[in-house]
C-alpha cells in the first residue's frame with residue numbers, strides 16, 4: 001500500500017475517532033443540560049403553586065374555574081398540574097392534561113409521605129415522553145395534598161433529534177473534507193521523495209553525474225537529498241579513482257614489459273657474444289625487479305583495502321627506530337651526494353607494528369633523498385606534544401606545487417617535476433605511508449613549496 005494512502009488512512013481514522021468522541025460528548029452534555037433545565041423549571045412552577053396554596057390556607061379546592069384564575073402560574077401553556085389527596089385520588093387537575101389518566105405512582109405516594117419531592121418520567125406510546133414533579137404539602141405533620149406538575153419533553157426531544165441529525169450529516173462531510181486535505185498534503189510532502197526515487201533510478205542506470213535538487217529547507221527531505229548527493233559524489237569519485245587506478249597500473253606494468261621485449265628482440269636478431277647476453281639479462285632482471293616491486297605494493301594495498309593486513313600492537317621506541325633509519329638513509333644519501341642529518345630527538349614510544357613504521361619512515365626519507373638536489377641536506381627531527389609524537393623529515397629539493405599537494409597520496413600519482421627529476425619511482429610509496437599512518441591512528445601532513453623543498457610530518461599517538 002503506498003505511503004500516501006497509508007498516511008491518509010491513519011489520519012482519517014484518527015480524525016473519525018476524535019469526531020465520534022466529540023459528537024457523543026456534545027450530545028450527552030446537551031441532553032443533560034436540557035433535561036436539567038426542564039427539571040428546574042418544573043421545580044420552580046411547583047414551588048409557586050405550593051406557595052399560592054399555602055397563602056389560601058389550604059381550603060378545599062373545588063372550583064376549577066376559580067382555581068385557574070387564582071393560580072395563573074399553574075396554567076402555563078406548556079405545563080399541566082394535578083392535585084392529589086393523600087389517598088392518591090385526583091382532587092383537581094388542569095384542563096390541559098391530555099385525555100389519558102395520569103394516576104399518581106406508588107413510588108411518588110410513598111416518597112410524598114416521607115415529605116420529599118420526586119421527579120419521574122412517563123411514556124405513552126406514540127407520544128413524546130412526559131416529565132413530572134410531585135411535591136407533598138405537609139401541614140402540622142400531616143400530608144394534605146400532593147401537587148404534581150408535568151410537562152411534555154417534546155421540544156427537548158426535538159432539539160436533541162435536530163442536534164443528532166446535524167452531527168450525523170456534518171460528521172461525514174467534515175471527515176471527507178479533511179481526508180481530501182490530508183491526501184493533498186501527504187502528496188505534497190512526499191513529492192520530493194518521488195523526485196529522489198527517480199533520480200536514484202537514473203543513477204542506478206549508470207549516470208553518476210546526476211544530482212538531486214536539494215530543497216533550501218533543512219527539514220528531513222532536505223537532509224535526505226543532501227546526504228544522497230554526498231553519497232553519489234563519493235561514489236563518483238571512487239569510481240573515477242578505480243578507473244584511473246587500473247589504467248595507471250597497466251601503464252606502469254607495460255613500460256618495463258616494453259623495455260624487456262625490445263631489448264630481448266634486439267639481442268635475438270643475430271648471434272652475440274656471451275657478454276652481450278649478460279648485459280641484456282641484467283637489464284631485464286632490473287625491470288623484473290621493478291615489476292615485482294609494483295606487484296608486491298599493489299598486492300599489499302589491495303589486501304590493506306580489504307582489511308587483510310595483520311598489524312602488531314606492540315610498544316615501539318621511535319627514537320631507536322629513527323636512528324636505524326638514519327643509518328640506512330645515510331647510505332642512500334651517499335649515493336646521491338645528499339647529506340642526511342639527525343636533528344633534535346625527544347624519546348617517544350608508540351603502540352604499533354615496528355616493521356610497518358620502519359617502512360613508513362624509510363619511504364619518506366627515500367623520497368626526501370630522491371627529490372633532493374646533489375649537495376642538498378635532509379633533516380630528521382622528533383618532538384612530542386599533547387600526547388602525540390611528531391616526526392618531521394625536511395628536504396631542500398624540488399618541492400611540490402600547491403595544486404599537486406592534494407594528490408600525491410593517490411596511487412600512482414607522480415608530479416611532472418618528479419618524473420623529470422628521476423625515472424625511478426612508481427607513485428605507490430606515499431599511498432602505503434598514508435595507510436600505515438592511518439592504521440596507527442595517526443596522519444601525515446605536508447608543507448612544501450615548489451622548487452624550495454618539502455617537509456613531511458608524521459603524527460602518531462603516544463603509547
Ligand SMILES: Nc1ncnc2c1ncn2[C@@H]1O[C@H](COP(=O)(O)OP(=O)(O)OP(=O)(O)O)[C@@H](O)[C@H]1O
Pocket residue numbers: 363367368371395397398399400408409413414415416417418419424425426427428429430431453454
Ligand atoms: N620529498 C619530496 N619532494 C618532492 N616531491 C615529493 C616528495 N615526496 C613525494 N613527492 C611527490 O609525491 C609523489 C608520490 O610519492 P611516492 O613516494 O608515492 O612515489 P614515488 O616516490 O614517486 O615512487 P615510489 O613508489 O617508488 O615511492 C612523488 O612522485 C613526487 O611527485
Ligand SMILES: [Mg+2]
Pocket residue numbers: 363366367425429430
Ligand atoms: Mg617514494
